[in-house]
Amino acid sequence: MRNKTKLELAKGESARADAPELTRSERRILGLLFRRGSMTQATLAEETELTQQSVSRIVARLQDQGMLETGARIASGRRGYPSATVKIAPGYTYSLGVSIMADAASVAAIDFSGAVRCEIRRAFSPMRLGDVTEWINGVIDQIRKDKLPKQSTIAGVGVGISGSFIGKEVGFNTPYVLEEWAGIDLEKVLSAAFRLPVWADNDGNVAALGESMIGVGRWARNFAYLYIATGVGGGVILDGELWRGRYGNAGEFAGGLPPDIYPFPNLELLRQLAAKDGHIFATVNDMVERFDPTWPAINQWIARVRDSFSIIASNATAILDLDAIVFGGRMPRALAEKVIPQIELYDQKRRSVPRPTAMLVPAEAMGDAAAIGAALLPLKHKFFAKL
Numbered sequence: 027m028r029n030k031t032k033l034e035l036a037k038g039e040s041a042r043a044d045a046p047e048l049t050r051s052e053r054r055i056l057g058l059l060f061r062r063g064s065m066t067q068a069t070l071a072e073e074t075e076l077t078q079q080s081v082s083r084i085v086a087r088l089q090d091q092g093m094l095e096t097g098a099r100i101a102s103g104r105r106g107y108p109s110a111t112v113k114i115a116p117g118y119t120y121s122l123g124v125s126i127m128a129d130a131a132s133v134a135a136i137d138f139s140g141a142v143r144c145e146i147r148r149a150f151s152p153m154r155l156g157d158v159t160e161w162i163n164g165v166i167d168q169i170r171k172d173k174l175p176k177q178s179t180i181a182g183v184g185v186g187i188s189g190s191f192i193g194k195e196v197g198f199n200t201p202y203v204l205e206e207w208a209g210i211d212l213e214k215v216l217s218a219a220f221r222l223p224v225w226a227d228n229d230g231n232v233a234a235l236g237e238s239m240i241g242v243g244r245w246a247r248n249f250a251y252l253y254i255a256t257g258v259g260g261g262v263i264l265d266g267e268l269w270r271g272r273y274g275n276a277g278e279f280a281g282g283l284p285p286d287i288y289p290f291p292n293l294e295l296l297r298q299l300a301a302k303d304g305h306i307f308a309t310v311n312d313m314v315e316r317f318d319p320t321w322p323a324i325n326q327w328i329a330r331v332r333d334s335f336s337i338i339a340s341n342a343t344a345i346l347d348l349d350a351i352v353f354g355g356r357m358p359r360a361l362a363e364k365v366i367p368q369i370e371l372y373d374q375k376r377r378s379v380p381r382p383t384a385m386l387v388p389a390e391a392m393g394d395a396a397a398i399g400a401a402l403l404p405l406k407h408k409f410f411a412k413l
Contacts, residue, residue, distance in 0.1 A: 046091050048409065051076060052084050056093065056114070057410040060140060061266075064097035064111035085112055093118050093138070093409070114139040119179045122169070122222075123401025124162060125229060125394055126187040127356070128203045128256040129309040131158050133165045134397035135173055138405070140239055144173045145393050149311045155206040159219045166220060182223040184403030185216060186232035186396040188257065191274035198228065201257060225403040227270075229253055229355075229396045230277045234261025235268050236399025237352055241391030246349035249384070250342040252279060253355035253396070256294045256310045262346065279338045291331035291338075293356060299323040299330075310356065319360040332368040340372040343384040354389030355396075362388035 048056070054074050059065060065073075071081045088094040089112070097111035116137040123134045132147035146165050150158055170180075187207060189200035200208040217224040234251035242249055247266045253259040260277035262269045269276050280290050289295060293310045300306075300313065300323040307313035339351050353362040366386045373380055389395060 046093075049084075051080065052088060053410055055081070055084055056088065059094070059112065059114050060405075060410055064100075064113040066100065066109040066111050068109065070112075091118075116141060117175060117178065119181045119405075120174055121181045121401045121404045122166065122183045123232070123397040123399065123403070124183060124185045124216075125232075125396035125400060126153070126158070126185065126204065126207065127229070127311070127396075128188055128201050129153065130311040131162065132394045132397045133162060133169070134394060134401050135169050136398065136401045136405075138409075140402070140405075142240075142393060142398060144169060145397060147394065149309060151309060153204055153207070155215075159216065163220060166222075180222060181408055182225065182404030183216065183220050184232065184400035185212065185224060185226040186229040186400040187212065187226060188229050188255070188259070190278065191228055197226070203256075223404065225407055227400070227403065228259065228275065229255075230259035230261040231268060231270060231274070232261075232399035232403065233355060233395040234263055234277065234352075234399065235402050236395035236397075237354060237389055237391045238263045238266065238268070239391075239402060240398065241354075241389055241395070242350055242352050242387060244390075246385075248346070248348045249350040249352055250279065250346065250348055251277065251352045251354055251389075252338065253277075254291065254293060254353065254357040255355045256292060258290050258292050259355075264346070279342060280334070282341060283334055283337060288334040288337065289330050291334045295330065296323060296327045296361075299326050314356050314358060317358045317361070319358075319364065324361065324364060328365050328368055332365065332370075335365065335368075336370045336372065339369055339384070339386060343371060347382075348384040350385045350387050352387055352389050354391070357389075359388045 055070055058073055067081050067085055071078045085094060093115055094112045095115040097113040099108035099110050101108050116139040118138040121136050125132045129151060130147055130149045132145060134145045135143040137143060148161060187198055187200060188204060189198035192199050195211045197210050197212045212226045213224045230253040233253050237243055237251050243263060249263050251261045258280035260279050262277045297307055297310055297313050300321055303323050305321055342348060342351055353366060369386055371383045
């Protein structure tokens with residue numbers, strides 16, 4: 027018997043991951059368990075408003091498919107034995123996330139339960155499409171070999187990229203440093219390159235999705251995520267769900283700043299200010315890796331951008347009525363902790379009573395939120411009704 031080619035193996039893995047035709051109710055139950063962890067069938071019935079018999083039938087089928095496994099028994103608060111729980115089976119399939127930045131790329135692998143298995147990053151200058159995709163292919167091969175069990179499947183690859191979404195077939199309007207990535211059908215190009223199905227979104231959206239899974243989303247159902255990097259973007263989570271807006275670009279918070287009046291509060295400005303103090307870095311990626319919160323340039327940067335942040339945060343909380351505004355992206359946590367106390371939320375106190383406003387908090391997701399969030403895209407599209 028001849029050996030199968032990589033393309034045939036990839037197609038076979040995709041088919042195995044796609045094999046079950048899931049109903050809406052099955053997707054709802056998978057989505058709930060992904061968010062909550064272990065749950066009893068009784069709780070699933072209450073949450074989904076399905077009958078106990080329907081839940082039992084659905085759980086049995088998902089267990090037969092290998093998507094669910096039995097969890098620990100928990101006390102139900104009633105007399106009798108503790109109730110059995112079910113949970114996502116982590117090894118059912120895996121998913122990869124790719125973050126394409128202005129000066130670097132990163133890859134993250136997660137299992138079916140959302141646990142991060144590995145993250146790998148590399149700086150590039152320039153960010154040529156061929157060079158980056160070749161490196162990512164090598165990383166995918168390395169992950170298959172060293173990080174995942176043998177015979178495991180990969181559901182697909184999610185991609186988060188800097189830039190605004192302009193259409194399915196014309197892709198993203200990227201920064202000029204990502205010229206080769208602009209105006210192309212990114213999903214089609216990368217799917218052919220990786221030999222896996224690909225879903226793409228802008229980096230602010232996927233980072234917000236990642237934060238909703240492993241960060242602030244554990245306690246806040248409604249938040250704005252500010253993606254601070256070489257530019258400024260973001261995403262919006264409403265009632266626990268990513269809200270993409272009409273054209274897929276909700277969360278472009280800096281778009282409301284009057285040009286030439288308020289500076290964009292990005293890390294490129296900090297890099298330029300640091301250079302004036304003798305701390306010279308070729309790229310933002312280099313600066314972030316060697317970040318020192320004692321640099322004098324940080325206070326200068328805060329003085330320059332606090333009004334911009336105040337306008338962005340005030341508009342976000344007034345318009346969306348949020349639980350939190352999250353300062354994340356590639357911004358070091360120490361920098362977020364220094365700038366947040368300097369930000370003012372504008373409020374006209376009627377009868378001296380302040381209106382409720384959002385909490386300003388640093389991102390809680392550890393690691394590359396964009397790559398991790400991107401890895402959720404294949405799982406969301408294939409298996410979960412909601413994330």
